[in-house]
Amino acid sequence: MFDQSPKATLPAGPGVGYKPQHFSNILEAPAPVEWLEIHAENYMGDGGRPIAQLRHLAERFPISVHGVGLSIGGEGPLDRDHLSRLKHLVAWLQPASFSEHLAWSTHEGAFLNDLLPLPYTRKTLARVSEHIEEVQEALGRAMLLENPSTYLAFAETEMDEIEFLTGIARRTGCGLLLDVNNVFVACTNRQADPVDYIDRFPMDLVGEIHLGGHDEQADDAGLPLLIDSHGCEVVDPVWALYAHTLARGGAKPTLIEWDNDVPEWPVLAEEAARAARVLERVTA
Template structure:
């Protein structure tokens, strides 16, 4: 643990737009679904959009997002901020990100605990970090910088990983816990990422969740993954977002909701995107779990042990 560090917090007063997604399940917004969503009468969830798809000044992406935003809450999800990178954040990118937050007042704002840039080269992957004190220091500085720019807390997402660093001096859960303590950020718990990492590295996903700072979770992600094998024939899962949520991930999600209550949940589907009805049904499956546990949850109190 690294709890001897002095908290790094912004003196800027953070604001919270008055838009609630409490107890709702949502889905990724894809422009090809716009007409089907416009005809939708029963969906009561929310939509997540990737910030980078809407950083231009106007045009079709903004017209589509504005139409969605008129009817539904929106979650804004960044994918290329490179908060985990050692270099300073790109000020132009951060300014565009902040402008989107101000323009659309999303209910949730999130990014990844990962890096994706080196010098002036953008890498099209969310790359893992060594969990060291030095890494923690610059991650916390970057998180605080983003929160200062957008005027509110951000949710940071746990990664799906395929390699581990021998340089790491603490567990991922301890690193995430300390990041939240020092910056005041919230967390986005990606349950599929937990299952992917656990399978790839040979630990139990439930053990990871037992040590995860669930009290800071403001949103949950669910997604599909691809099952492959490494060169030695061992299972290797890839976080592909190109298929339905797997049964073991649904089981873990059910356990988390039973433990924590109806946390807003987003089903991601970014590749090989199906018809809107398929994605809607995945969100409805998540909503069913949220609703089933809501009646038995005491607000503000964890009452069911993970097992």
């Protein structure tokens, strides 16, 4: 059913989320970065500098396309216009990977500008699976589904997150994107063990790993409340959890996400270099 072949596969090394201010730096001195990720919604136009730069980068680097606006978990049908624009982007770019979040962000035609959590029920699993099958049929390729960063749990939940994600993947044939920072954030907020989460995660389904920064606050009870901000360095406990993840599942393409308060290129490149060192040490 999925007969389109990407131009390249993602190497099992470090990548970064591409930001236009880093265009020249990436071309002149990309090491240790081996691949780039873009947000699909930033490249759905027909021309201009963004598209020209992306075409140029795609000649040198494998590209991963990460969607943030499909609202895979929404109750209503997928936005056909949005899906059509995404299909056009994927058709000409032929990226190495496409992924989206396990979340919803639309309601009755309104876009909420946030990635909101879902109850893990059989009904929700069926709806998300139908949406993923629609996306995969439109794109002609399997996608990856990312585990969310969460701050609460729903009372009507019928299964845990790993059962839910695994059930979707087995039903639709999609892969999984394992965001290690999201695991750390969600488990800390819910007072769960992130190592246990990683130990139970189906690593054979993982096609990509994400690492990012988070902000730490406190809730009304004085307990830690972590916010997935993508606006600072990856913290040491997340690096340790990443090393444990690689020890379990082997080397995987690993993205450094830094979307807010974006630093100068040397800072971002050093985060990628740290990922490269962990990859080398754990997989040696």
